[in-house]
Amino acid sequence: MVKIRIHELAKEINKDSKDIIKVLTDHNIEAKSHMSTISDEEIALIRKTLAAPQEQEKPKASRISKVYHPQNSGMKTSPNRNFNTDRNQSGVQPARDTQTRQEHPAAKQGERRPVAAQAADNKSMDNRHVEKPSETGRMEEKKSTDRSFSDNRKTGEYQKSTETAQAGRLAQASRPAQAGRPAQDNRPAQTNRPAQTNRPAQAGRPAQDNRPGQANRPAQANRPAQAGRPAQDNRPGQANRPAQANRPAQAGRPAQDNRPAQANRPAQANRPAQAGRPTQDNRPAQAGRPAQAGRPAQAGRPAQGNKPAQSNRPNQGNRPNQGRRPNQGGRYNQRSSAPMAEKPKEETIKVIIIPESLTIKELADKLKVNSSALVKKLFLQGKVVTINQEIDFALAEEIAMEYDVICELEEKIDVIEELLKEEEEDASTLKPRPPVVCVMGHVDHGKTSLLDAIRKENVISGEAGGITQHIGAYVVDIKGEKITFLDTPGHEAFTSMRMRGAMSTDIAILVVAADDGVMPQTVEAINHAKAAKIPIIVAINKIDKPSANIERVKQELTEYELIPEDWGGDTIFVPVSAHTKEGIGTLLEMILLTAEVGELKENPDRKARGLVIEARLDKGKGPIATLLVQKGTLKVGDHIAVGSSYGKVRAMTDDKARKIRSAGPSTPVEILGLDNVPNAGDIFVATDNDKDARRFAETFISEGRERLIEQTKAKLSLEDLFTQIQAGDVKELNIIIKGDVQGSVEALKQSLLKLSNEEVVVKVIHGGVGAINESDVILASASNAIIIGFNVRPDHTAKEIADKEKVNVRLYRVIYNALDDVEAAMKGMLDPVFQEKVIGHALVRQTFKASGVGTIAGAYVTDGILKRDCSVRLLRDNVVVYEGKLASLKRFKDDVKEVRDGYEFGFVLEKYNDIREDDQVEAFEMEEIPR
Numbered sequence: 069m070v071k072i073r074i075h076e077l078a079k080e081i082n083k084d085s086k087d088i089i090k091v092l093t094d095h096n097i098e099a100k101s102h103m104s105t106i107s108d109e110e111i112a113l114i115r116k117t118l119a120a121p122q123e124q125e126k127p128k129a130s131r132i133s134k135v136y137h138p139q140n141s142g143m144k145t146s147p148n149r150n151f152n153t154d155r156n157q158s159g160v161q162p163a164r165d166t167q168t169r170q171e172h173p174a175a176k177q178g179e180r181r182p183v184a185a186q187a188a189d190n191k192s193m194d195n196r197h198v199e200k201p202s203e204t205g206r207m208e209e210k211k212s213t214d215r216s217f218s219d220n221r222k223t224g225e226y227q228k229s230t231e232t233a234q235a236g237r238l239a240q241a242s243r244p245a246q247a248g249r250p251a252q253d254n255r256p257a258q259t260n261r262p263a264q265t266n267r268p269a270q271a272g273r274p275a276q277d278n279r280p281g282q283a284n285r286p287a288q289a290n291r292p293a294q295a296g297r298p299a300q301d302n303r304p305g306q307a308n309r310p311a312q313a314n315r316p317a318q319a320g321r322p323a324q325d326n327r328p329a330q331a332n333r334p335a336q337a338n339r340p341a342q343a344g345r346p347t348q349d350n351r352p353a354q355a356g357r358p359a360q361a362g363r364p365a366q367a368g369r370p371a372q373g374n375k376p377a378q379s380n381r382p383n384q385g386n387r388p389n390q391g392r393r394p395n396q397g398g399r400y401n402q403r404s405s406a407p408m409a410e411k412p413k414e415e416t417i418k419v420i421i422i423p424e425s426l427t428i429k430e431l432a433d434k435l436k437v438n439s440s441a442l443v444k445k446l447f448l449q450g451k452v453v454t455i456n457q458e459i460d461f462a463l464a465e466e467i468a469m470e471y472d473v474i475c476e477l478e479e480k481i482d483v484i485e486e487l488l489k490e491e492e493e494d495a496s497t498l499k500p501r502p503p504v505v506c507v508m509g510h511v512d513h514g515k516t517s518l519l520d521a522i523r524k525e526n527v528i529s530g531e532a533g534g535i536t537q538h539i540g541a542y543v544v545d546i547k548g549e550k551i552t553f554l555d556t557p558g559h560e561a562f563t564s565m566r567m568r569g570a571m572s573t574d575i576a577i578l579v580v581a582a583d584d585g586v587m588p589q590t591v592e593a594i595n596h597a598k599a600a601k602i603p604i605i606v607a608i609n610k611i612d613k614p615s616a617n618i619e620r621v622k623q624e625l626t627e628y629e630l631i632p633e634d635w636g637g638d639t640i641f642v643p644v645s646a647h648t649k650e651g652i653g654t655l656l657e658m659i660l661l662t663a664e665v666g667e668l669k670e671n672p673d674r675k676a677r678g679l680v681i682e683a684r685l686d687k688g689k690g691p692i693a694t695l696l697v698q699k700g701t702l703k704v705g706d707h708i709a710v711g712s713s714y715g716k717v718r719a720m721t722d723d724k725a726r727k728i729r730s731a732g733p734s735t736p737v738e739i740l741g742l743d744n745v746p747n748a749g750d751i752f753v754a755t756d757n758d759k760d761a762r763r764f765a766e767t768f769i770s771e772g773r774e775r776l777i778e779q780t781k782a783k784l785s786l787e788d789l790f791t792q793i794q795a796g797d798v799k800e801l802n803i804i805i806k807g808d809v810q811g812s813v814e815a816l817k818q819s820l821l822k823l824s825n826e827e828v829v830v831k832v833i834h835g836g837v838g839a840i841n842e843s844d845v846i847l848a849s850a851s852n853a854i855i856i857g858f859n860v861r862p863d864h865t866a867k868e869i870a871d872k873e874k875v876n877v878r879l880y881r882v883i884y885n886a887l888d889d890v891e892a893a894m895k896g897m898l899d900p901v902f903q904e905k906v907i908g909h910a911l912v913r914q915t916f917k918a919s920g921v922g923t924i925a926g927a928y929v930t931d932g933i934l935k936r937d938c939s940v941r942l943l944r945d946n947v948v949v950y951e952g953k954l955a956s957l958k959r960f961k962d963d964v965k966e967v968r969d970g971y972e973f974g975f976v977l978e979k980y981n982d983i984r985e986d987d988q989v990e991a992f993e994m995e996e997i998p999r
């Protein structure tokens with residue numbers, strides 16, 4: 069029994085002494101140190117214990133301990149598995165250089181070289197390899213590898229490279245250790261491994277190349293990296309992929325060449341290192357070969373035998389270059405980069421539609437960017453904005469351009485117009501309807517008298533019911549045919565029309581007094597009727613008067629293209645007398661004739677639609693509106709929307725106050741049931757239900773408000789009249805006159821009309837007695853007129869509306885002032901400038917309080933004069949503490965009108981009591997400076 073020492077046995081079995089000691093300790097055998105002796109039984113035990121694992125672990129152990137030992141330590145101590153690119157490049161480079169030298173011949177020998185080279189490309193994308201020629205053989209390669217290894221070890225570079233290789237390489241092909249590493253050759257375990265040594269393919273490389281399995285699977289055989297990629301290995305179709313099988317040409321494949329990622333990697337094609345490394349080349353084949361898989365040694369090596377196991381190495385997967393086969397990686401890159409490259413082509417120019425002004429937030433929303441990002445971007449450009457800041461179209465466009473978005477200006481849609489839009493009626497549904505007629509003419513030419521005459525004539529002619537009420541419109545029956553007359557002033561009817569563009573009348577009766585001839589309002593009426601493109605019938609009135617001159621009227625009207633038929637024209641002239649009723653019948657006949665020519669038709673079998681003629685608020689009945697049904701039939705119970713009002717028709721009466729249940733086209737009716745008083749000229753529509761009616765009204769309110777605001781921007785005032793005349797914007801100066809008595813209204817009217825000149829015609833569109841009311845202002849607003857009040861003032865509502873709609877209201881007490889102003893305005897000489905004129909100063913000497921009065925100040929006029937009705941400001945240390953009026957001005961106990969320089973006085977300020985000694989009083993007046 070020979071006893072040997074532990075270290076001797078360790079040496080013999082190529083194990084560490086401590087391993088043996090551990091085995092002994094595990095078996096409760098005392099072993100103090102490596103110098104301890106052990107018996108044969110113990111040796112046998114040790115051999116037995118260490119033999120089995122040794123057999124399995126040997127290759128791994130040897131590989132790692134001998135070949136990769138430097139890395140192993142590195143892997144243990146540092147997260148080397150996660151190689152970064154720098155490290156890759158620096159670390160792998162020397163080894164690769166070595167490979168390059170070794171493998172070039174191999175690349176020459178076999179067509180597959182480049183394929184393997186692709187796999188090897190995992191290591192790097194370094195172009196340096198491309199240039200490196202090498203004609204050395206495999207033996208040389210081995211030697212050089214050895215040299216490289218030893219050299220590198222000296223410098224420490226190898227450690228890096230192998231670290232890189234080991235930790236990162238997917239492909240075993242990439243592992244220098246396998247191809248040329250001396251450690252492998254030296255490893256007893258490996259050389260002793262029967263499976264490996266016996267494998268002709270591994271030992272004697274050529275066999276591998278000829279292996280049918282490999283030949284049939286060129287892709288796999290040649291793509292070690294592929295084998296390393298679990299995903300690929302698992303893909304059943306991969307082995308059969310012809311593209312892979314033909315991989316030798318991979319580097320030159322057009323598809324690959326075109327792929328930017330690959331095209332830039334010359335190392336792939338030229339990296340002979342891997343191509344030349346048979347062991348590496350064969351690796352993938354091993355993965356697929358049952359013989360290898362079944363080999364215990366290999367099976368124990370998951371990395372080699374079971375390729376998927378490699379995929380589990382996180383470092384491999386993570387390594388950008390080494391972790392993936394370059395070509396595969398390239399493919400991935402290609403896949404991901406392809407759409408990137410094509411993106412610009414696919415991009416279409418984005419267009420957004422924006423209004424004239426919008427907030428940054430709204431723009432950001434449209435651009436689909438974060439509003440804060442937009443704010444930041446603008447801030448960086450030096451534009452400080454907030455998200456709620458309004459910007460104009462130009463700036464929005466500029467900003468949008470930076471996001472490659474084109475802006476288009478939003479077209480403003482007239483919502484109300486859209487709401488009121490009507491589709492054309494089917495001709496088959498149309499039925500004749502009565503004409504709607506309005507009477508127009510100059511003041512006092514007999515419009516009202518004529519309308520009365522027609523109405524009375526009509527009543528006399530047998531119309532039942534008689535004249536019962538005045539609803540602003542009425543219907544006359546002429547031999548079974550009806551005519552609807554609007555007896556609202558012609559201008560107002562046209563005003564309504566202008567407001568909504570709706571045609572309220574079909575025919576205009578122009579009343580011209582035979583004894584007066586054509587007057588300004590006659591001309592105006594002609595113009596309105598022409599603008600409305602409606603036929604005009606001229607009624608020459610007051611022919612009963614001795615001074616009547618029909619021919620003169622005809623003559624004068626020819627100037628306005630109204631030529632009588634008997635003079636060869638097409639205008640109907642009917643001489644009438646409202647007093648004697650002469651010609652009334654003819655006039656009515658002519659109206660019917662004209663209507664007939666006009667073929668007035670409407671569809672009565674549809675929802676009603678029409679105009680508001682008049683509306684008022686009745687204390688008992690609520691809002692009452694006179695409507696002219698223009699289309700369809702309005703029925704009791706219908707839901708209607710009228711401008712900003714809506715409701716349900718509760719009751720309906722005709723012009724003769726008879727209760728009716730329905731009204732067809734051209735019928736004026738008075739209705740109850742609206743929630744509010746609508747405006748004359750508003751359009752009404754019958755709706756399906758209450759909800760629709762309300763929605764319509766709400767839209768009308770919101771839109772109408774905006775419309776009013778826009779309209780009021782361009783309102784006329786006397787101040788800018790001249791400018792507008794000069795600009796050609798104003799050809800007519802519309803005036804509404806309201807006075808305390810009719811006489812003064814008339815006087816003013818006549819005087820103003822005479823101010824007409826070549827450039828502008830003064831038109832009094834409305835005149836009346838009483839305060840300026842809401843309807844005056846609305847009319848002025850719609851007609852762009854100014855209101856002149858003579859000894860009257862606007863009531864509260866009228867003032868509010870006038871302010872809101874910017875209607876110019878001018879108030880006078882002397883007729884000539886009004887005339888002067890209008891004349892001066894027309895000549896551009898209006899608007900005297902008022903400026904403050906200081907008239908005196910005083911100094912407060914004493915103050916005292918009186919109950920019921922407040923603070924009374926005793927003062928002294930230092931200069932100028934103080935008047936009872938002047939304005940004053942109280943200055944304390946030259947700071948204005950009060951500005952207003954004097955409540956009283958006294959000398960001793962007497963009220964005085966004024967106090968002059970050098971006199972003492974007492975005063976009280978209006979609603980201000982904080983008067984103190986030494987306060988200064990400055991008296992001033994507003995003085996008018998003529999322009």
Ligand SMILES: Nc1nc2c(ncn2[C@@H]2O[C@H](COP(=O)(O)OP(=O)(O)OP(=O)(O)O)[C@@H](O)[C@H]2O)c(=O)[nH]1
Nearest residue numbers: 510511512513514515516517609610613645646647
């Ligand atoms: N002789 C005579 N006088 C008439 C005739 N028609 C109207 N008049 C008178 O002329 C004056 C004015 O008549 P109106 O009917 O008020 O005239 P108008 O055009 O309605 O006047 P405004 O409402 O102020 O615009 C009245 O005094 C009428 O009596 C007529 O045919 N013959």
